[in-house]
Amino acid sequence: MPTVRRYAPGLARREELLDAARDLFAAEGFGGVSLRGIAAKAGISHASLLRYFSSKDDLLLALLTRWEDANRAWYDEHLDLPPEVSVPALARRNADVTGYVELFAALAGEAASSSHPAHEHMRRRYDQLRQVRHGAFAIERGLIAAWDGLQVMSLYLDEVDVPAELDAHFARAGGPRGDLFSEAPAAEAGMAVEVQEALVPDETGYAPGRERRAKIIDSATELFAERGFASTSLSDIASRVGSSKSTLLHHFGTKDELLTAVVTRRDERVNERIREPLRPRAFLREIVAGARSDGARPGLIELYTVLSGEATALGHPAHGYFKRRFEWVVAHFESVMAMLRASGQIDPGRDPRREARWFVALWDGLQVQWLYDPEAVDIGAELRSHLEGLLLPAA
Structure with a gap:
């Protein structure tokens, strides 16, 4: 097998370079890493690296392709599993791959800019994911969004276990839907979501x-x-x-x-x-309305998405800020969910903390998808749909 012997060392070196790039991109973000730094980590010269990859962009796309090919192959091999088993299992697999979650979380935000070398690759990825079918099951935009948001959140909050959150999502029984814009029950009287x-x-x-x-x-x-x-x-x-x-x-x-x-x-x-305390249902209506208007306010979604992804690296100067922000936002929505449960608007078996994590992750993930394809994603409509699936119908 002379051909295999001749090319095997080159293929091995290529994999070593991809591993070195993976570690550095995950730790420092794509923008903070140079080809010389990757070469140094791999123990070769810059000139030698250029024999394998002509640019940092080329290396990044090769790394993305390697991971996505492996994920696609795994999923194809497990088509016999129902989605409620295969989706959390794939999340567990990714969590066990060194650097995968860290790089994906950073890249999804960074590449939202149309000038980023991976922008078109990531845009196509989201488009393809929205078309995946598993028998009668289609991977909904909201599931993709929450999964992405949870991966980012897990790099700031130790309490977030992405596969466990997906397991819990599939375990939630579907049922009749409520109407966010229907009249709030009398039990809401006296409840108020404080201005943050x-x-x-x-x-x-x-x-x-x-x-x-x-x-x-x-x-x-x-x-x-x-x-x-x-x-x-x-x-x-x-x-x-x-x-x-x-x-x-x-x-x-x-x-x-x-x-x-x-x-x-x-x-x-x-x-x-939101400038004054509101009852829980009115507060959520304002959240939906605000999500619809954010797209018309230049830079708000872009800034948050890019920086929250980039700052997942522990050494980033904004990491502590976003960690505190996630703690604060999840706690804030936990209190809202607790009020909904106490006033009989959601099932008493729902865990307010878990529902808060999912809602925040969903919102963040939808913002990411919107940046890649604003015509295909209506953030406000998706948030309303999720909330109405959570709310019980009026008695």
Whole structure:
């Protein structure tokens, strides 16, 4: 078998390079990794690496193809299993593959920008997933979205076990649906979802409202949403603002400090819609309406999706911020779900914490899909459909 002997060493080296890239992309994000860094981790020269991959983009797409081919082969081999078994099992398989969840979580957000080398690959992936059939079972957009959102959430919250959440989802019995816009029951009287202020980071270091700072934050928001944090320099932001790098550093001492200002301002804008305590059902109506309008507010979805994916790396300066934000948002929706259960609007067997995790993950995952294909995804309609599947019909 001379042909096998001749090419086997080259194939092995190619796999080593893919493994090195996988580890670095997962730890530092695509934008923060260089080909020279990958070559150094694999123990070869930059010139030698270029014999196998002509660019970092080429290497990334080869890595994606390797994983997706393996997942497709696994799924095809297990078509005899019902979806409620095969879907959580595939999630377990992915969780056991070194670096898979970390890289996928970061990449789904980063590649949302149309200029990213993996954008078209990921867009096609979502389109193909929406067409998958398993007998009479179709993988619904909401299931794909929640699965993606849970993977990201699991990198911030230790309590999230993605396969277990999928098991629980399939175990939930379907039944009659409620109507989110029907009149709330009398049992809701006295209940109120408190207004949530934007999560204030530990270190603010800036004075909102000054015109120059506001312009810097707006320009940084645009660039972070387009390119991610790691691939955007202070010089890039200064150029977009029309000022010098030294001017930026006068207002924000570091790039990390500017990032803090950007994500804080983003949450302030999201929270502007709800200004007073609301009853649970009215609150959820506002959430649905807000989700529909966010797409018309440039940068909000892009910024959150790109940064929350990129910041899954422990060393990212926004990791702590997003960890605290996930803790806060899940706890907030847990209280809403608990009120719905106490007022008889959802089944008493529902776990408010689990329902909160699923809802937040669903929302986040739908935002990702919307960025790849806004014509195919109506975030507000999907959230309403999920909530009405959770609500009991009016008596």
